[in-house]
Amino acid sequence: MYTFLKDKLLDEEGKEIMMEWETSLMEEHAKIVTANGGDILEIGFGMGICSNFIQQANINTHTIIEIHNEVFERLLEWAKDKPNVIPIKGDWFDSIPKDKKYDGIMHDTWEEKNWHHFLPNIKSSLNPKGIVSFYNSETEESLKNNCNNIKWSTLDLKKIKVKPPINNMKYKYYDRNIYFVPKLTI
Numbered sequence: 001m002y003t004f005l006k007d008k009l010l011d012e013e014g015k016e017i018m019m020e021w022e023t024s025l026m027e028e029h030a031k032i033v034t035a036n037g038g039d040i041l042e043i044g045f046g047m048g049i050c051s052n053f054i055q056q057a058n059i060n061t062h063t064i065i066e067i068h069n070e071v072f073e074r075l076l077e078w079a080k081d082k083p084n085v086i087p088i089k090g091d092w093f094d095s096i097p098k099d100k101k102y103d104g105i106m107h108d109t110w111e112e113k114n115w116h117h118f119l120p121n122i123k124s125s126l127n128p129k130g131i132v133s134f135y136n137s138e139t140e141e142s143l144k145n146n147c148n149n150i151k152w153s154t155l156d157l158k159k160i161k162v163k164p165p166i167n168n169m170k171y172k173y174y175d176r177n178i179y180f181v182p183k184l185t186i
């Protein structure tokens, strides 16, 4: 069973899956993927922080794919008063609707085996001016290398200051004070 607290989401071993300190960076991710409005695909609901920011934008639909049972139940509850939300239960890897294209796609999962398939394969789900962003714990250099290898047309990195509460983290998944928010277009 996951533990849902006000400021964090923990797995069965008490490891942090998502934390409130990430709010500022989720706000940036949401701004980036909703810049053109339209149909947005979000992968990984977590605490719904990014989802709330996406909802504040002027968009058409907001599809959210979530794999975990308890998190998905929370997503359904959260979506009750949000008519443009389309919740999908499953692994994004085989659950992205094949008959739809998106104007913005945000990826933020956790300990998943198919992450390396995301950037090379997601282009086919994008509209021509579509935008992709994703949570990462990479340096500027490794982000540039990884994204350039996959030949996206543009990669912009927004540098933001962050303050992870490293001493209060069991699973020290982010320990730098700079975070790069990627924006990719095809």
Ligand SMILES: C[S@@+](CC[C@H](N)C(=O)[O-])C[C@H]1O[C@@H](n2cnc3c(N)ncnc32)[C@H](O)[C@@H]1O
Pocket: 017, 018, 026, 043, 044, 045, 046, 047, 048, 049, 050, 051, 065, 066, 067, 068, 071, 090, 091, 092, 093, 108, 109, 110, 111, 112
């Ligand atoms: C770090 S949290 C997302 C946090 C979210 N961006 C927020 O603002 O609260 C990661 C989420 O991705 C989900 N997840 C992990 N692997 C997944 C997969 N393969 N497909 C869909 N969701 C996945 C997890 O269950 C978890 O809810």
